[in-house]
Amino acid sequence: MGMTFFVQQLINGISKGAVYALIAVGFALIFSVLKFSNFAHGGMISISAFIGYYFAKTLGLGLVFSLVAAAIGGGIIGIILDTIGFYNLRKRKSPRIFYFVSSITCGILFMNILTILFGTTYYSMPPFFENPVIKLGALRVVTLDAVILGTCVALLVVLMIIIQKTKLGLAIRTVAIDDTTATLMGINANTIVRVTFFLAGSLAGVAGVFLASNYTIDPFLGNMVVKGFIASVIGGLGSLPGAIIGAFLLSLVEVALTVITGDVIAPAIIFVLTLTFLLIRPKGIAGKFMQEKA
Amino acid sequence: MKKKLMALLAVAVMLVFVLAACAPKTDNTPTQTPGEAEATPAPSDEASGDADGGEILIGSIQDLSGAMAVAGKMTTWGVERAVADINAAGGINGKTLKVVTYDCKLDPNEGVNAYNRLVDEGAVAIVGPALSNIGIPIAAVSEEKKVPFVGQFMDERATINEQTGEVWNYMFLAEPSCLQQAQIMANYSVTELGIESVGILYDSSNAYAASHAGPFQDYVESKGVEVVGVETFGADAKDYKAQISKLMAKNPDGIFIPNYVNTNALAYVQARQLGYEGYIIGNNTYTPPFTTLVEGTPIEDLVFLFNLDMDSGNTKEITEAYREEVGEEPAFNIAFGYDDVMIIANALKNVSDVTDTVEIADYIENNTKDVETASGTITLNPETHRPIGMGAYVADYDAEGNINLIGYYLPED
Numbered sequence: 001m002g003m004t005f006f007v008q009q010l011i012n013g014i015s016k017g018a019v020y021a022l023i024a025v026g027f028a029l030i031f032s033v034l035k036f037s038n039f040a041h042g043g044m045i046s047i048s049a050f051i052g053y054y055f056a057k058t059l060g061l062g063l064v065f066s067l068v069a070a071a072i073g074g075g076i077i078g079i080i081l082d083t084i085g086f087y088n089l090r091k092r093k094s095p096r097i098f099y100f101v102s103s104i105t106c107g108i109l110f111m112n113i114l115t116i117l118f119g120t121t122y123y124s125m126p127p128f129f130e131n132p133v134i135k136l137g138a139l140r141v142v143t144l145d146a147v148i149l150g151t152c153v154a155l156l157v158v159l160m161i162i163i164q165k166t167k168l169g170l171a172i173r174t175v176a177i178d179d180t181t182a183t184l185m186g187i188n189a190n191t192i193v194r195v196t197f198f199l200a201g202s203l204a205g206v207a208g209v210f211l212a213s214n215y216t217i218d219p220f221l222g223n224m225v226v227k228g229f230i231a232s233v234i235g236g237l238g239s240l241p242g243a244i245i246g247a248f249l250l251s252l253v254e255v256a257l258t259v260i261t262g263d264v265i266a267p268a269i270i271f272v273l274t275l276t277f278l279l280i281r282p283k284g285i286a287g288k289f290m291q292e293k294a
Numbered sequence: 295m296k297k298k299l300m301a302l303l304a305v306a307v308m309l310v311f312v313l314a315a316c317a318p319k320t321d322n323t324p325t326q327t328p329g330e331a332e333a334t335p336a337p338s339d340e341a342s343g344d345a346d347g348g349e350i351l352i353g354s355i356q357d358l359s360g361a362m363a364v365a366g367k368m369t370t371w372g373v374e375r376a377v378a379d380i381n382a383a384g385g386i387n388g389k390t391l392k393v394v395t396y397d398c399k400l401d402p403n404e405g406v407n408a409y410n411r412l413v414d415e416g417a418v419a420i421v422g423p424a425l426s427n428i429g430i431p432i433a434a435v436s437e438e439k440k441v442p443f444v445g446q447f448m449d450e451r452a453t454i455n456e457q458t459g460e461v462w463n464y465m466f467l468a469e470p471s472c473l474q475q476a477q478i479m480a481n482y483s484v485t486e487l488g489i490e491s492v493g494i495l496y497d498s499s500n501a502y503a504a505s506h507a508g509p510f511q512d513y514v515e516s517k518g519v520e521v522v523g524v525e526t527f528g529a530d531a532k533d534y535k536a537q538i539s540k541l542m543a544k545n546p547d548g549i550f551i552p553n554y555v556n557t558n559a560l561a562y563v564q565a566r567q568l569g570y571e572g573y574i575i576g577n578n579t580y581t582p583p584f585t586t587l588v589e590g591t592p593i594e595d596l597v598f599l600f601n602l603d604m605d606s607g608n609t610k611e612i613t614e615a616y617r618e619e620v621g622e623e624p625a626f627n628i629a630f631g632y633d634d635v636m637i638i639a640n641a642l643k644n645v646s647d648v649t650d651t652v653e654i655a656d657y658i659e660n661n662t663k664d665v666e667t668a669s670g671t672i673t674l675n676p677e678t679h680r681p682i683g684m685g686a687y688v689a690d691y692d693a694e695g696n697i698n699l700i701g702y703y704l705p706e707d
Contacts, residue, residue: 005543008568012535019533119359120400122556122583127590133567140569215532216556216587218361223530258536263527264498 004138009255015145017251021152021244022210023228024235025159026203028243033176033196035238036099037229040081042222043110044201048074048208049217050114056125056209063128063147063213070205078201079194081106090179090193107222114219123217125209148210155203156244162199163240172196230274236284245285348389350648352377352638353396353412353420354631355428355445360400361556364582365627366423369446370395371620372631372668373421375612380635386642393635398423402431413439418642418651419658421445421634424627426452426472426502429465436464442641442655444634448472449505453679464655466662467680468633468672472505474705475578475599475686476552480513482597482688482703483548483575491520492575493541493549495534497557498526506552506577522546538565548573555579559587566591573597578686581625585695593691600689601626602669603699609668629668636667637674 023045030038052070055061061069085106089098134141163169171192174182179189211221227250228243235246253273257266277284354373357366377393385391394415396408405428412420422429422445429447433455436443444466450456450473453465470478483489492514496503511521522544525537538561541549551561551574562574576598585593604613609629616624641657642648662674673682685704692698 002543005539008539009536012533012539015535016533115359119363120361121359121363122361122559122587124559124587124589132590133569135569138569140567142567215560218556224532255536258525259540263525263531263537267528 008139009259010252011139011141013252013255014149014248015142015251016255017248018145018149018152019211019214019224020227020231020247020251022148022155022203022207023224024231024243024247025152025156025240026200026207027225027228028232028235028238028240029159029196029200029203031232032238032240033172034086034099034193035176036096036103037232037237038103038200039100039225039229040085040103040106040110041200041204041228042225043107044074044077044081044204044222045208045211045225046111046114046219046222047077048201048205049212049221050118050208051205052209052212053123053125053217056128057123060126063209067206067209070209071202072205074201074203074205074208075198076201077110078197078199078204081201082194082197086193087190090190107225111219111222118219120218120220123212125213125217128213144210144213148214151206151210152244155206156240159199159240168192168195230270232284233274234277234284239284242285249285349392350386350389350642351392351394351415351417352635353394353408353415353417355396355398355405355408355412355420356423356631357400357425357428358395358397360398361554362400362423362425362579364555365579365625366397368616368625368627369421369424369631371616371624372612372628372633373635374631375615375628376632376635376639376668380639386639386648389648391635391639391642393421398425398428400425400427402427406431406435409435409441409443410439413441417441418648419444419638419654421631421638422447424448424469424630426505427500430501433462433465436462440464440655441651442466442638442658444468444637444658446630446634448475449501451501451505461677461679463659464651465679466637466658466674468637468667468674469601469630469669469681470684470686470705471680472502473509474680474684476506476509477513477705478686478688478703479550479552479575479577479597479599480510480517481706482701483550483573484514484517484519486688486701487548487573487575487597489514489519489547489573491522491544491546491548493522493544493546494524495537495541495549495551495561496524496526497529497531497553499529500553500557503553503557503577507550510550510552532560533564534561535564535568538568538570542568542570546572548575550575552577553579555581555584556587559584562593562596563588563591571595578626580689581697582623585691593695597688597690597700600687600697600699602629603687603702604629608666608670612668626669633667633669633672637662637665637672640665 027041048070051073052066055069056066085102129143132143134143171187175189175192183189231247231250232243234249235242257269356370357363377391380391398405398408409432419442422443424446426447426449429452433452442464446469448471450471453467454461494507496507523541527534551558574596578599580598602609612628613624616628641654645653645657659676664671664673675682685702687699687702689697689699
């Protein structure tokens with residue numbers, strides 16, 4: 001196997017990592033503010049995939065329109081999720097573990113509602129690009145993967161600007177540190193949390209459309225949120241750049257293991273590595289919030 | 295506050311149980327496909343031979359909402375069509391044949407539950423799905439419940455107990471097995487495509503896929519073809535580019551990809567995206583919705599197994615009926631359901647006691663000879679409970695995305 005093979009596998013790994021990073025960013029955003037692992041993010045991804053499918057396939061609108069529609073739809077779903085799943089827990093200052101349980105329940109609920117509405121038949125997005133593959137000599141880069149990578153980086157930059165350079169971001173960071181003190185200082189913590197869920201839902205919307213385009217659509221597409229969780233753990237729970245680094249590390253390790261050991265035991269090794277990370281460096285590569293994980 | 299919460303929780307739990315107990319049975323009535331009402335004539339004394347009266351209940355277990363729902367619904371249509379035809383011709387010795395269909399949702403546990411439920415409801419025979427993942431767990435249950443199960447679960451383990459080597463007494467396969475179908479594709483690849491090297495990519499969590507991959511590899515290797523690599527992936531995997539790249543690095547003439555339709559579609563698209571130009575060799579699930587799932591990727595150099603010629607022989611009549619009623623192009627699954635009912639009906643017409651499921655199974659085993667079905671005539675081998683002398687077509691897609699039958703081949707086994 002020559003150099004071309006290894007470079008192609010590197011491209012495959014980065015392509016996969018871009019998909020994981022999309023999932024991980026939205027997952028990490030909620031964790032950074034509310035300090036719990038929101039597994040309902042998967043449900044939001046699934047719903048957004050169907051929203052994007054409706055706009056792209058049924059209405060025949062292009063990728064950009066579908067992304068915007070899914071982002072808005074996902075954002076609204078995020079607010080609904082907070083209302084039904086977490087608002088009362090927040091009001092009662094419930095332990096973090098309750099948020100975790102509620103998120104899993106809501107995620108399953110969303111996917112099962114989709115199953116009732118659409119069954120588990122597979123659907124597919126229409127092709128968006130005239131040239132679906134970029135050829136670089138013997139190497140191949142899927143156009144969609146390149147777009148996903150670019151979008152992921154752009155989203156991260158926009159998010160970091162919002163969080164670091166705007167009043168909204170300041171409010172989000174303040175609520176993340178201590179929501180009670182933030183309230184005493186005149187910040188409406190509930191509103192900020194809702195906005196955070198809207199942002200996370202929008203990210204889920206974008207992820208849903210890209211996942212649907214890259215693979216096929218079914219109600220359980222959002223189960224890929226597990227990859228987002230693992231990426232966040234590796235990169236550091238609570239860190240947005242860490243989540244992206246973790247996503248790419250995860251995908252590259254997966255591809256490397258597939259090449260070396262085959263795909264059968266690769267998932268087991270990945271989970272062992274994840275557990276090892278939690279034991280040795282629980283804050284991950286760049287994580288900050290390690291005491292109150294849920 | 296805590297007490298109020300506990301009380302509310304208790305009330306909620308009680309409500310759930312009450313609602314579950316009072317909820318109507320799901321899938322309890324014969325499942326109807328669009329237009330089926332027209333195909334099922336209203337029972338009348340003259341039409342169904344109710345002069346002798348009585349009903350014979352058979353069951354059907356199909357995937358109606360899972361990943362193979364498209365095929366499952368077509369099979370269900372075929373089952374109901376066969377039942378309607380039998381009743382229109384006088385029923386089973388004057389008795390009306392009735393079918394109840396349950397949805398297994400592509401879940402083995404649901405399939406076993408459905409089988410048990412149908413047995414409890416008095417079904418004397420059950421039509422099974424074209425799903426080995428469902429057939430294999432039911433095999434052991436059928437030994438206990440002793441109700442014959444006739445279907446297209448092609449994995450050999452669904453008809454032969456792999457621990458004892460003995461046939462499962464109540465399991466009957468009405469199409470060529472995985473081994474036979476893999477041999478057909480392997481033989482075609484070697485003799486017609488002239489491949490000298492091949493890779494294999496399959497879902498290791500899927501019994502059906504694994505049961506194709508092994509025999510295919512064995513056959514091609516016995517003919518001197520080099521298997522350059524065997525790559526697998528798990529049930530939830532969606533990205534196979536790493537595995538495909540590994541195979542491509544060895545430059546095989548073809549890659550054998552024998553999974554369910556959604557997985558095959560993803561693998562096909564990704565192989566072409568990576569620039570693989572060799573043959574993609576497939577199993578019998580490259581049928582609808584395959585062309586929809588690969589939209590945007592040209593379908594070229596793809597050959598796959600296709601069980602029947604839908605426009606000839608015995609199959610033609612039900613194909614035309616399906617087109618007229620449903621308004622869609624059918625796959626061979628409509629014939630699967632029809633065939634299974636005909637095999638069961640053949641036994642029911644000739645046993646002395648239509649409620650004796652052991653006698654029915656015994657008759658199916660020893661006397662299913664040249665039974666007229668939508669697939670032609672079927673004869674089952676009593677030693678294996680699988681068809682004798684039943685082949686299949688090799689097909690590809692034309693430029694318009696229509697299935698084109700290349701030739702009919704018999705397995706060597």
